[in-house]
Amino acid sequence: MLDLILRGCGLPDRAQPVDLAIAGGRILGVGPAREPARETIDVAGRLVTPGLVESHMHLDKALLTERISGSAETAAEAIRLTGAAKRDFTADDIGARARRVLDLAVAAGTTAMRAHVEVDPIVGLMGMEAMLSLKREYAPAIDLQLSAFAQEGILQAPPTETLLRRALEMGADLVGGCPYNDTDPRRHIEIVLALAAEFGVDADFHVDFSDEPEHLHVREIIRQTIRAGWQGKVAVGHLTELAALAGPEQAALIADLAAARIGVISLPLTDLYLMGRRDERNVRRGLTPIRRLLEAGIPVALASNNIRNPFTPIGTADPAHLTFVAAVAAHMGTRDLMRDLVAAITHHPARILNLRDYGCAAGCRADLVVWECERVEEIVMALPPRRFVVKAGRVTVEHHRRTVERWRSGGASRPSSG
Numbered sequence: 001m002l003d004l005i006l007r008g009c010g011l012p013d014r015a016q017p018v019d020l021a022i023a024g025g026r027i028l029g030v031g032p033a034r035e036p037a038r039e040t041i042d043v044a045g046r047l048v049t050p051g052l053v054e055s056h057m058h059l060d061k062a063l064l065t066e067r068i069s070g071s072a073e074t075a076a077e078a079i080r081l082t083g084a085a086k087r088d089f090t091a092d093d094i095g096a097r098a099r100r101v102l103d104l105a106v107a108a109g110t111t112a113m114r115a116h117v118e119v120d121p122i123v124g125l126m127g128m129e130a131m132l133s134l135k136r137e138y139a140p141a142i143d144l145q146l147s148a149f150a151q152e153g154i155l156q157a158p159p160t161e162t163l164l165r166r167a168l169e170m171g172a173d174l175v176g177g178c179p180y181n182d183t184d185p186r187r188h189i190e191i192v193l194a195l196a197a198e199f200g201v202d203a204d205f206h207v208d209f210s211d212e213p214e215h216l217h218v219r220e221i222i223r224q225t226i227r228a229g230w231q232g233k234v235a236v237g238h239l240t241e242l243a244a245l246a247g248p249e250q251a252a253l254i255a256d257l258a259a260a261r262i263g264v265i266s267l268p269l270t271d272l273y274l275m276g277r278r279d280e281r282n283v284r285r286g287l288t289p290i291r292r293l294l295e296a297g298i299p300v301a302l303a304s305n306n307i308r309n310p311f312t313p314i315g316t317a318d319p320a321h322l323t324f325v326a327a328v329a330a331h332m333g334t335r336d337l338m339r340d341l342v343a344a345i346t347h348h349p350a351r352i353l354n355l356r357d358y359g360c361a362a363g364c365r366a367d368l369v370v371w372e373c374e375r376v377e378e379i380v381m382a383l384p385p386r387r388f389v390v391k392a393g394r395v396t397v398e399h400h401r402r403t404v405e406r407w408r409s410g411g412a413s414r415p416s417s418g
């Protein structure tokens with residue numbers, strides 16, 4: 001007995017719709033499904049993709065715009081404004097805001113997420129405790145990877161190193177660094193990678209988040225990643241300074257990233273919002289060079305980063321919206337480039353997060369999205385609604401839409417009043 005059959009799935013690499021037979025949380029077969037199943041849904045040729053992967057999110061400091069009056073002009077100001085708001089955080093408050101964002105993400109079809117949870121002298125381990133409890137609560141709908149993240153620095157904010165270690169002992173899945181916000185970036189990177197090695201986990205850095213190539217800490221990250229033998233287990237977010245390097249220097253650094261198998265996470269809403277603030281004419285876009293990174297075979301993810309706080313005043317937690325923005329912001333408008341953008345919210349972040357058995361093939365985990373469209377590139381072009389979301393072989397979200405175009409019927413279908 002199967003758990004679920006999805007009939008007539010439009011898979012990106014198939015000419016004709018196929019059935020997906022699902023049991024035990026996995027796709028057992030792709031092709032005509034004849035066995036009985038507890039639930040059978042005919043998706044009538046709609047596009048089916050693997051679940052969306054949000055690779056960089058801050059749940060603990062999301063949805064702060066109502067309580068912070070000032071707006072940030074720079075990343076440093078955003079850190080300062082958010083740091084001040086953080087002093088009033090409570091576990092309940094963090095949990096309530098994080099739940100609102102998780103609900104949005106799950107409804108949009110996100111089935112895996114890496115969240116950076118701030119661990120520092122201001123909040124201590126409160127955020128990590130709240131998030132570990134949410135990880136259990138949301139497990140039926142989404143896999144949460146929690147990064148113990150040193151937003152305030154490590155050396156300039158003791159005892160953060162001790163707190164990071166404690167967070168990893170409590171169950172954090174990886175460790176996150178922020179070398180640009182510390183007194184000794186080289187040592188900061190060393191501490192983060194040493195913790196990653198000690199606990200056998202991945203590392204993820206916020207790095208080179210500036211208009212000009214004034215930090216380029218990524219070079220040190222590459223060097224130390226190779227020295228530690230941690231290739232394929234390190235990711236970097238932002239990396240906007242890479243775009244400011246001249247051609248040959250940029251190409252050399254991209255080749256080094258590829259050699260160290262470091263994944264790159266572009267955060268287009270934050271980067272477009274905070275970069276280029278000193279430009280008076282021809283304001284630059286401030287995105288990492290997504291196309292050149294992809295051409296070098298580097299996994300590139302698009303991620304939300306922040307939802308409505310001083311770093312990013314907007315946000316829906318729907319990864320598809322990032323592809324819509326990136327198509328124009330990163331000049332990716334052909335059919336193939338739009339497919340690359342969809343890979344940047346599915347296959348590429350799955351690789352960066354080291355998710356196992358990800359995809360729509362037999363044997364893969366049955367984490368799926370059924371879209372109200374037929375072609376992959378339509379996700380980017382038109383932001384189609386989702387019809388169903390499936391997590392571990394169970395339908396977790398079902399969307400129904402009803403639009404009544406009253407104008408067409410000349411008012412005849414207007415409900416009677418009185």
Ligand SMILES: [Zn+2]
Binds near residue numbers: 058116206237306
């Ligand atoms: Zn971030």
